[in-house]
Amino acid sequence: MVQPAIAFEHVRKEYPAAHGRGGAAVDDLSLDVRPGEVLVLVGPSGCGKSTTLRMANRLVEPTSGRILLEGDDVTHADPVALRRRIGYVIQDVGLFPHRTVAQNVATVPRLLGWDRRRTAARVDELLALVGLDPAKYARRYPHELSGGERQRIGVARALATDPPVLLMDEPFGAVDPVGRRRLQTEFARIQREVGTTVMLVTHDIDEAVRMGDRVAVLSAGAHVEQLASPLDVVARPATDAVADLVGRGRLARLLALGTLAQADLDAPPVDPPGGVDPARLTKDATRGAGRGASVAVGDELGDVLATILATPDAGAESRVPVRDGDRVVGSASVATVLRALRRVTDEAPADETGTDRVPDGSADAATGGDPVGTLPT
Numbered sequence: 362m363v364q365p366a367i368a369f370e371h372v373r374k375e376y377p378a379a380h381g382r383g384g385a386a387v388d389d390l391s392l393d394v395r396p397g398e399v400l401v402l403v404g405p406s407g408c409g410k411s412t413t414l415r416m417a418n419r420l421v422e423p424t425s426g427r428i429l430l431e432g433d434d435v436t437h438a439d440p441v442a443l444r445r446r447i448g449y450v451i452q453d454v455g456l457f458p459h460r461t462v463a464q465n466v467a468t469v470p471r472l473l474g475w476d477r478r479r480t481a482a483r484v485d486e487l488l489a490l491v492g493l494d495p496a497k498y499a500r501r502y503p504h505e506l507s508g509g510e511r512q513r514i515g516v517a518r519a520l521a522t523d524p525p526v527l528l529m530d531e532p533f534g535a536v537d538p539v540g541r542r543r544l545q546t547e548f549a550r551i552q553r554e555v556g557t558t559v560m561l562v563t564h565d566i567d568e569a570v571r572m573g574d575r576v577a578v579l580s581a582g583a584h585v586e587q588l589a590s591p592l593d594v595v596a597r598p599a600t601d602a603v604a605d606l607v608g609r610g611r612l613a614r615l616l617a618l619g620t621l622a623q624a625d626l627d628a629p630p631v632d633p634p635g636g637v638d639p640a641r642l643t644k645d646a647t648r649g650a651g652r653g654a655s656v657a658v659g660d661e662l663g664d665v666l667a668t669i670l671a672t673p674d675a676g677a678e679s680r681v682p683v684r685d686g687d688r689v690v691g692s693a694s695v696a697t698v699l700r701a702l703r704r705v706t707d708e709a710p711a712d713e714t715g716t717d718r719v720p721d722g723s724a725d726a727a728t729g730g731d732p733v734g735t736l737p738t
């Protein structure tokens with residue numbers, strides 16, 4: 362088995378003030394963060410998300426239990442040495458106001474005694490990584506930046522010494538919704554590029570399902586209600602608490618997370634008989650919806666639906682060709698998307714070892730259930 366990047370073993374935290382009032386901030390948490398993944402902790406205010414995160418870098422001391430970083434028990438590790446192995450990004454970033462962007466990013470390299478050249482080269486590299494031109498930004502001060510730019514500098518600073526693990530506590534919380542979406546996309550790119558393991562805390566379920574490779578939904582005492590892929594959490598909430606959190610807007614999330622599979626398609630392919638000229642199809646596809654538009658196996662269901670709805674005189678009977686690579690393998694209509702949604706909500710989830718459980722077969726509407734009836738309207 363792959364060694365977890367971070368492992369929480371029966372971790373408990375009781376704050377002194379909470380003594381005698383029942384309930385620990387973190388009751389008995391056991392959780393593995395896999396190397397290279399983005400694990401998101403999501404849950405209501407006060408459920409213990411930040412406490413959990415802050416115990417990983419010893420900003421908060423656990424009352425009992427063990428926390429392992431790449432196999433090393435960090436429960437008694439030197440906090441300063443530990444924090445060099447763990448980057449930390451928080452909502453208000455905490456940039457030093459009287460230091461320039463370059464000096465802020467260079468904080469840890471300087472502490473480690475890196476020479477000027479190495480530090481300067483790393484600062485330039487990191488600013489470029491987070492999409493800020495070093496020539497333009499290195500000498501600015503934090504108050505000369507937008508909220509989103511400050512947040513990027515916070516990420517650059519946390520990545521300066523290439524830590525194997527990055528902890529992020531509501532990292533995009535202070536940014537407006539549009540900027541926030543852009544930062545999330547940008548950060549996902551950076552994370553793929555550097556391959557750092559990330560543990561991210563948010564109370565926003567949309568952020569959780571957008572950012573996470575896996576999502577841990579927590580309730581009071583950091584009790585894990587569900588730990589699964591974003592799609593599993595949205596399609597198959599394990600408990601009422603998860604269902605409440607996923608709540609309204611579930612259909613939109615399913616459309617964004619679910620993808621079109623070959624099994625959903627209507628065959629045979631649409632006109633012209635014998636298939637569509639792939640060259641024409643590709644050209645049309647790049648032109649977007651409209652006459653001759655097509656979709657592909659693996660496309661988001663929301664995009665498939667949008668393409669169908671954008672066909673001339675769109676209606677229940679409208680259909681668009683579906684490609685798999687250069688081949689047209691079938692067609693999709695609104696009914697196809699509904700079928701795909703049924704499949705997505707009924708499929709057995711992958712278990713924690715990554716092996717699929719045997720589907721129970723109830724996906725077939727003929728068995729009597731109305732899976733689409735379980736979808737919110």
Ligand SMILES: Nc1ncnc2c1ncn2[C@@H]1O[C@H](COP(=O)(O)OP(=O)(O)OP(=O)(O)O)[C@@H](O)[C@H]1O
Binds near residue numbers: 378405407410
């Ligand atoms: N320093 C502290 N002293 C005493 N109690 C604390 C302290 N920090 C947090 N708590 C309590 O521990 C519980 C968990 O807090 P925590 O900040 O971990 O929750 P959270 O899920 O991150 O919440 P939020 O989403 O509101 O930030 C809360 O009941 C909180 O009041």
